[in-house]
Amino acid sequence: MxxxxxxxxxxxxxxxxxxxxxxxxxxxxxxxxxxxxxxxxxxxxxxxxxxxxxxxxxxxxxxxxxxxxxxxxxxxxxxxxTEVPLDDGGPASGFDAYQQILSRDELMRGLRALPVNMRTVLVLRYFDDMTDAEIATALGIRASTVRSQAARGLAKLRAAAQDRTAGPAGGGTR
CATH class of the missing domain: 1.10.1740 (Rna Polymerase Sigma Factor; Chain: A)
Known part of the structure; x- marks a missing residue:
C-alpha cells in the first residue's frame, strides 16, 4: 500500500x-x-x-x-x-434504578431474537440513520423489502415487549 x-x-x-x-x-x-x-x-x-x-x-x-x-x-x-446460548433467555432481573440498563438489555435480546435480515434492516435504519433507499442499496434488496422487513421486525419487537410486560401465562390461581 x-x-x-x-x-x-x-x-x-x-x-x-x-x-x-x-x-x-x-x-x-x-x-x-x-x-x-x-x-x-x-x-x-x-x-x-x-x-x-x-x-x-x-x-x-x-x-x-x-x-x-x-x-x-x-x-x-x-x-x-455449534451456537450454544449462555443464558436461559429469560428477562434479566434488576431494580428500578437500573431501568435504563434493563431496557437496553431487553432491546438487545429482542434484536438477537429477530431473523438476521430483519435485525440488519432495523439496525441500519434506527441506529445508523440510513434511509430505506440507502439500506436497499447496501443490502442489494428493494426499498419495499426494506420497509416490509422493518415493519415486521418492529411488530415482533413490540409483541415480545408486550409478552414480557404481561407476565407468565396462566399464573395467579393456586
Missing part, C-alpha cells in the same frame, strides 16, 4: 471504526464478535483500499462487508449447530 493510501485508510479507520463497531455490536449483541467482525471488515477494506478509497462511499462498502460477514457467521452457525 502506498504511503498516501495508508494515511487515507488510517484516517478512515480512526473516523469510522467506532460507528462500524456499534453497528456490529447491535447486529450480534456480543462485544467480542463485534470486534472480530469489524477487524475482518477493515482488513478486507484495506486490501481493496486503492479502489474503494477513490469511490465516493468507502463507509458504505465497509458496512456492506460487515453485514455480509454477519450473514456468513449466522449461516455457518445454523449449519453447524
Amino acid at each position: 502506498r504511503p498516501d493510501d495508508l494515511a487515507e485508510f488510517s484516517a478512515f479507520v480512526r473516523a469510522r471504526s467506532a460507528a462500524l463497531f456499534r453497528t456490529a455490536f447491535l447486529l450480534t449483541g456480543e462485544r467480542g464478535q463485534a470486534e472480530d467482525l469489524v477487524q475482518s471488515a477493515l482488513e478486507r477494506l484495506c486490501r481493496h483500499w486503492r479502489t474503494v478509497g477513490r469511490a465516493q462511499a468507502p463507509e458504505a462498502y465497509a458496512r456492506r462487508v460487515l453485514v455480509n460477514l454477519v450473514y456468513d457467521r449466522h449461516r455457518s452457525r445454523r449449519r453447524s449447530g
Whole structure:
C-alpha cells in the first residue's frame, strides 16, 4: 500500500471504526464478535483500499462487508449447530434504578431474537440513520423489502415487549 493510501485508510479507520463497531455490536449483541467482525471488515477494506478509497462511499462498502460477514457467521452457525446460548433467555432481573440498563438489555435480546435480515434492516435504519433507499442499496434488496422487513421486525419487537410486560401465562390461581 502506498504511503498516501495508508494515511487515507488510517484516517478512515480512526473516523469510522467506532460507528462500524456499534453497528456490529447491535447486529450480534456480543462485544467480542463485534470486534472480530469489524477487524475482518477493515482488513478486507484495506486490501481493496486503492479502489474503494477513490469511490465516493468507502463507509458504505465497509458496512456492506460487515453485514455480509454477519450473514456468513449466522449461516455457518445454523449449519453447524455449534451456537450454544449462555443464558436461559429469560428477562434479566434488576431494580428500578437500573431501568435504563434493563431496557437496553431487553432491546438487545429482542434484536438477537429477530431473523438476521430483519435485525440488519432495523439496525441500519434506527441506529445508523440510513434511509430505506440507502439500506436497499447496501443490502442489494428493494426499498419495499426494506420497509416490509422493518415493519415486521418492529411488530415482533413490540409483541415480545408486550409478552414480557404481561407476565407468565396462566399464573395467579393456586
